[in-house]
Amino acid sequence: MGFSKITQSRAFCMSDACRTYDCIVVGGGAAGLCLGVHLAKLQSQKGPCLILERRSQYVDDRSWCFWENPNEISWIDRIVSKQWWHWEISGCEEEVDHRAVNRPYCYVRSSDFYQSACSLIKQSNDVNLQTGVEVSEISDSGGVCLVRTDHGDYRAKHVIDARPAVSLSPDPSGLLQIFVGSEISFSKPMFDPRRAVLMGNLNADDRAVWFQYVLPLDAHRALIEETAFASEWIEADELDRRLKVSIQNLAGGQTMDILRHEKGVIPMQSTPPQQRGTSRILRAGLAGGAVRASTGYALRRIDKWAKQCAAQLGAGRPPCGAYSGTVVERSLDRIFLRAVRANLSRAPEFFLKMAKGTTGDQFAAFLTGSTDPRVLFPVISRMPKRPFLAAATQNWIGPSHASS
Incomplete structure (x- = not known):
């Protein structure tokens, strides 16, 4: 399924490249569009924002899923096309059934996401989405960022690079x-x-x-x-x-x-990705560390970051980095990933034990990042002690000391 080319209501002209923007977002995927939506919702802004996307049109090429959080409300909730209150996890001749009471599993089609985000952005006079633009270089020219494209050069006080990573390889502990x-x-x-x-x-x-x-x-x-x-x-x-x-x-x-x-x-990955070497150029999205390390879920975390980042820009402050979770959440992610990577053959057992030790809502809350002891205890108490104690030791004192 394809969509006609989506641009801002004002047509592109070469004079656009002569303007200095408050912020340029390179990449109109999940992170770029979420930020555009929240910037468009601001009652007042300090300056215009431009989103540059290399695709000339959006297609229905992916989907996003997450567990609904009854304590958080997002514009994304309105474009959920399917929910499941019942799910299963199976393997090793076992099957675990979960039923949720408050946290259904939600599905968002990319076609709905793109159309809704572009429509909301189009209503703003301060946020402009330009598709079909190829960015070749981003640099900090001493106080002003320069973005070189096949449509000319753009200037901005801040640049958020929301493009996918050029190459991916596993983190040593991820x-x-x-x-x-x-x-x-x-x-x-x-x-x-x-x-x-x-x-x-x-x-x-x-x-x-x-x-x-x-x-x-x-x-x-x-x-x-x-x-x-x-x-x-x-x-x-x-x-x-x-x-x-x-x-x-x-x-x-x-x-x-x-x-x-x-x-x-x-x-x-349990270690945050390297940021660009300047405070005015910021990585966002998957390449900026938006993913929940132990699960791979990202969309709601990206939207949470986008809301915070838009508020920063709207107040005339620099953009903020990706939401990386609480200290407890990050520590648990590192321990879990170390244990799984060091014991791949036993990993199905870990996931099944996690599922068997929790209700549907506890399972969803844990994977969403809850640090409530009532959620953490059933999961932690079910995990095999030796591999997770070894992983925790590596996390707290470092692998070189743990092996000595």
């Missing part, structure tokens, strides 16, 4: 979440649309933890993904082959239509 998926429509009813499979057929080898992810959109149609939490790079072709086998086994010979594909790589 993992890469690599996935490929297809939205499939089957000729016969195949799914219970009330029940999602968040981690199905959990298994592991010396490279990765593998599982299937199935989001039933109705009785005939589902998004089916093959996912790896990997300690090394895994080619998409291998995941494609695994996905094809999973879909064929599920189909059982019946006819089906492939509606769309999606794929991605999400860094699950």
